[in-house]
Amino acid sequence: MITHIEQLMLEHFRNVPFHNLNLLFSGLGENKIPGGTCSDKTLTFLADARDIGANAYLHTAYIGGKEIHRLVRINVDGRSFYADIGNGWPALRLFPADEAISFECFGMKYRTEVNNEWVLVFHEKQGRESLQMEINTIPRSDREIFAQINSRYSSGIQYPFSNSLRFSLIVGGAFLFLRGNQLERYSKSGFTAKELDEQDIPKAIQKEFGFDVSSFFLLKNSRLKSI
Template sequence: MMQLIKEELNIDKLSTIDKIESLLLNEFKTVPFHNLFMLNNIQNKQLSLGGTCSDKVLRFKGILDNNDINSKLHSSFINGIECHRMLSVIINDRKYYIDVGSGWPSVKLFPEFKEIEYSIYGMNFKTEINDNKIFLYHKTKSSYEYNKMMVIPKVSKSQEDILLDIKNRFVDSSIYPFHDSVRFSIVKGQIFYFIKGSRIRIYSDKGFKEYMLNEKEVLSFIKEKFNRLEQYSNILLG
């Protein structure tokens, strides 16, 4: 499967940064972020079915490995709690961070050595660097101002400690901002879809829309956008 991804994207002639970002965009379009397994106490045995940050990071690390790109697990903070997993890569002796698992379409690499800002799907991302930390901010047309997404320490835990955190990540799920209601997000075409509880938010460069859904409509939408989760339809949101 991963070899097929490499061939379909025809990325061998791209620079390393462009190659990673091409793979990253494809990941956002084909593998959703969601907390459905977490909410239903289901062990995710297929990373291609998506999941929370740890599932997404482990899968994408494998894709990078398959494309001869070495990456390392990196731990970061959300709301002051060290509960978020990312990846880091070294390109031309400089470090970049990859956020494949936050639920938002962070389709660009975040350099450790300079601040950046970019927009996509009608939303904005930017970083600020302060000593040994990188602050990642996010703004949508529904919020109108930047909100702090996470804090990325330049020095992270060891790979072994992060893997242990991943193994024990749901021992106390209350530390996650999505522990009490459904989350699901995916990119389709030029549109980013985001479900939070009973609300679906639709983002694009053309505008922003928000609708309320009942439980059956939420499940129907998820199955429509990613039908591989249909096998769990009898228990998801149950």
Template sequence: MNLINKIESLLFEEFKSVPFHNLFMLNNIENKDLSLGGTCSDKVLHFREILKNNGIETKLHSSFINNIECHRMLSVSIENQNYFIDIGSGWPSLKLFPEFKPVEYSVYGMSFKTEIFESKLIIYHKIMGDYKQMIEVPFFTKSESKILSDIENRYKDNSIYPFHNSLRFSIIKDDSFYFIKENVLRTYNDVKIIDRILSKSEINNLLRNEFGIKDIKCPC
């Protein structure tokens, strides 16, 4: 197994075992166990440690969503070429994004592609219809210490996040990708997309019984 395949295999396992969610943010509590998941910062720090334990060194990388520098990723150098890892957008970005060439792939009924510009890479996402810009990744980023400081202070202004006041949760389970936005559970796979409206009790039962979130409830 080459290094790219190894990282992508670990990435897939991470998407299955560590959920994306904003439950800590909504409850205004500190995440003291990164294995419980969280937003992009929590997931980036957790996956970085997983990679380190597998002998793979990465760097923190700061990027933009909706023209706001609020998203954290990882970068890794493989054979003197740079790749980006997006573990924390809430969507199943299961492949590395090379800095030097555009890519396109589909998974769970959705698609990702990139465009390369002189000083940045743009990641696009498509569920139905046309691609929409998801993340702008500058090739040159802040220092590691500055990104860590941004992570430490990330909740001082929650309004910069598109999910600051309503539930977001996602995880891969079996052959499907599950995504909760507010009170709607959407299930994606290669065959179909299913929407289901949930009550507050149904949301918390689902989080606890199906996805293993036992110690945090949604205040929704």
């Protein structure tokens, strides 16, 4: 089952982008873009994991000391694993609740530490490691987490991506991450970054990621002109 789940994770990281278009543009776009923020991606993955027979549940994690991140918990043979499928970064392996692991992908490194009821996840890119999130292994009910998800944009919580565009996906042999107007490319061969003019961002997303997001920007601009 672990192999099947991690294969499903890879498929999602290749086909279901992390983005905050709906948050930034309040659903202005005419084209429905799959994926979204961590909650959107996690719910999609949860349904697919259950479809292949996984014992899967919602779970949460802390970023910067705040419980604002969603995961999928997979129970296999009495052990718990966490799929961080909603992350903007490509965490391609399941994180065990009872064992520290490490792995590399696209020139980045992940490692975990297990301390009592906590799993600490560290992420290294461009030679700099940081604590990415903290997972409390004590489960909460899906109902509680669903309630958090439903109120995530009306609760006053400020997310790291609340005011700046995000779009990320595995494309070919690289991981692409658009942050604001900077397009970052991570791969085994290295890291590159390119600054984009704001008016070129929709075309860049179409070209690099294969998604047409032009309607979001067109409707945003038309509303601004009418003010």
